Amino acid sequence: QVQLVESGGGLVQAGGSLRLSCAASGRTFSSYTMAWFRQDPGKQREFVAAIKWSVGSTYYSDSVKGRFTISRDNAKNTVSLQMNSLKPEDTAIYYCAVDMSNIFTRRPESYDYWGQGTQVTVSS
DSSP, X not given: OOEEEEEOOEEEETTOOEEEEEXXXXXXXXXXXXXXXXXXXXXXXXXXXXXXXXTXXXXXXXXXXTTEEEEEETTTTEEEEEXXXXXXXXXXXXXXXXXXXXXXXXXGGXXXXXXXXXXXXXXX
């Protein structure tokens, strides 16, 4: 079993920055993929960024590429999402997720464990 706990959400003005963190516990992480998704009420859950735990390869959606950076801390079993140049359309609940297969996918249904989510609100 894996537990994921997100932190770092909040309210920020457009153009500002936030850093989200996701602390993972319950299993030793080696060949997994960790990702961030986001969801607005009434909309589908959207892929934001992912990182392959073992090799550090990163993947981004076109909407956040160049503004967001995903990183990992192997010693702390933590994945972070640095969000810069935030826009009102980035407003959503952000979720951390783990795919145990280590095959990168943007499909949320492929991810096995999810955190509870953290709210990010960007005001214009």
